[in-house]
Amino acid sequence: MTDLYEDLAPRRRTAVTFALLGCAFLGMLDGTVVGTALPRIVAQVGGTTSWYVWLITAYLLTSSVSVPIYGRFSDLYGRRRLLLSGLAIFLGGSLACGLAGSMEVLIVSRAVQGVGAGALLTLGMALIRDLHPPHRSEGLIRMQTLLAAMMIVGMVGGPLVGGLLADHAGWRWAFLVNLPAGALAAALIALLLPDRRPPRTSGRLDAAGIALLTAGLSLVLIGLSLKGNTGRGWSDPAVLGSLLGGVALLVALVPVERRADTPVLPPRLMRRRTYAALLAGGFFFQVAGLPAGVLLPLYLQHVRAYSATVSGLLLLPMLVGMIAGNRLTAVLVLRSGRTRPVLLTGAALVTAGTLAFAALGPGTSPYLVGVWLLLVGLGTGPAMGGLTIATQGSVPHADMGAATAGSALSKQLGGSFGLACAQSLIGAQVSAAAVGSTVAWTGGVAGLLAFAVLLLVRESGLPARQPAAVRT
Incomplete structure (x- = not known):
């Protein structure tokens, strides 16, 4: 490069x-x-x-x-x-x-x-x-x-x-x-x-693609926001109508992008199996990990009666795990030049950590909850930096901006979808059983799906560095 x-x-x-x-x-x-x-x-x-x-x-x-x-x-x-x-x-x-x-x-x-x-x-x-x-x-x-x-x-x-x-x-x-x-x-x-610009490209601005992409994503995000923030059901006319309308516009975007001279979403990227698998992996990682960070404070404050400060401190194992997992991912990927083993390990850890919350009860030891949160953090850590490194390495440099944007967008959509699903599962109940089962179901299913799609990743050929050349 x-x-x-x-x-x-x-x-x-x-x-x-x-x-x-x-x-x-x-x-x-x-x-x-x-x-x-x-x-x-x-x-x-x-x-x-x-x-x-x-x-x-x-x-x-x-x-x-x-x-x-x-x-x-x-x-x-x-x-x-x-x-x-x-x-x-x-x-x-x-x-x-x-x-x-x-x-x-x-x-x-x-x-x-x-x-x-x-x-x-x-x-x-x-x-x-x-x-x-x-x-x-x-x-x-x-x-x-x-x-x-x-x-x-x-x-x-x-x-x-x-x-x-x-x-x-x-x-x-x-x-x-x-x-x-x-x-x-x-x-x-x-x-x-310094200002470094690519060589000038020919072709007209993809105005139709931009319009369809903007309208489609807007409707999808509005539908997910209404579902996650207002407690409406999936069959509510505003939620369902927004989601179906957004999906229809995004489907209509596909032939438009195929004909465009300079498409805003280059179809050739989605034809790359590794890139498509990494986008799906990022989506499912966010679905799996985000509900734990959002719902656990509710459990700690409403069920265990801890203060907001104490509940924040009890979430530290997850944050430490995320930082450590991201750091280890970057080191291992850049030393070995291989991304798939690290990402699969992350998906396995987040699956195991979230499934463990099925055993959450009103008297579960905070130390045990901390261990589960540490596993979730270590599992989601690779999705923060490792997925970005792998995504950027899976496409030509000329498409790196679009690839990076696709990775960020898939994670944002995954977070919105995960919170909407978690809200549907937990409902109005804030109990140990409700929080535990919601985290376990969303995290377990999404973690397994992340593992499955990441099996499709082919190594991108990142240049491996010798261990002595990297100071950790």
Whole structure:
């Protein structure tokens, strides 16, 4: 693989990499920071319970739908300018959120913020891979570990940061705090990262494909959000209609993309067995692991009567497992050049860890629960960095942006689908049996499906490094 930034000085490479990690962190953090601040927002701005759902869904929707568009356009027109544009949109949306005087304006501003956020994680990860190609394995291992840690801090720390800011600084600072951090990242990228663009491509813009993809994904995500956040049934007209309409539009997208000169979703990628299997694996990994992290706090607080702080501490084994699993995955993949054994091991661990929750009871030892959570974390760790490395290595460099975006999108869809399924299984009950069986069923079935599809993966031929060449 060609090193596009071979001439970049080490210090500049490091500074730009941390700026890219900061972009990814902002995109992840803003997806979770609003939850705990919602009561204060509604009390001051006004609105009803229905607004809660749309304030969260607006960001999820636009950030997810824009991911494949950013990824494909970065392959065609370069990543640096697109990332800076996305960051500018994100910061503009953050400022508008912080200044919003009505719930309608706040929801629209969150949607704008999400349009920019779609670039942060996707293009940030693609540029990190450009800066640290496989022959620079030491740097790539460190970056995958830092990226995983930032993603975990964003997922877990978002609600805490939102609550603290809402209580002590005002809810508007949950959005305004993005401005100095984002401006610093933008300055570093603009000043230190050279503009590397691919050769000019011919062909018209795939406007029809973009329209069908945007509408189809939007309807699917709206259907899943309504199912997971409002408690409606799968047969509810709004849920079922949104899902069926979205699937129909995505099916109609296939022949459009086959005829397009420069398709937004290149069909040739999906014809690659390994790439398609990795996308499906990422989807099922998210379905398997996410309900455990969401439902266990309910069990610990409502069934065991632990405080929010203590329940957060009891989830640490899962977070430690995720960081350790991601780190070990990056090391083993880059040393051996083989991805399938590590990913299959991860799928087996997440299956075993989630199935163990079938034995969860009101008096189960917290230490035993910690062991189960550690297994789940170790199992989902490979899905954070290992799947991305494998996905990027399974396609030509000219398609790496689209491949990275596809991997990120499949995980987002898997998370939404997993939460919707978990909500259907647990219903209104918050008991040990309900939480345990829900985690076991969703995790066990999805873990087995992840294992099955990953058996189809062919090794991508990543260059193996000798153990002595990698410092762990």
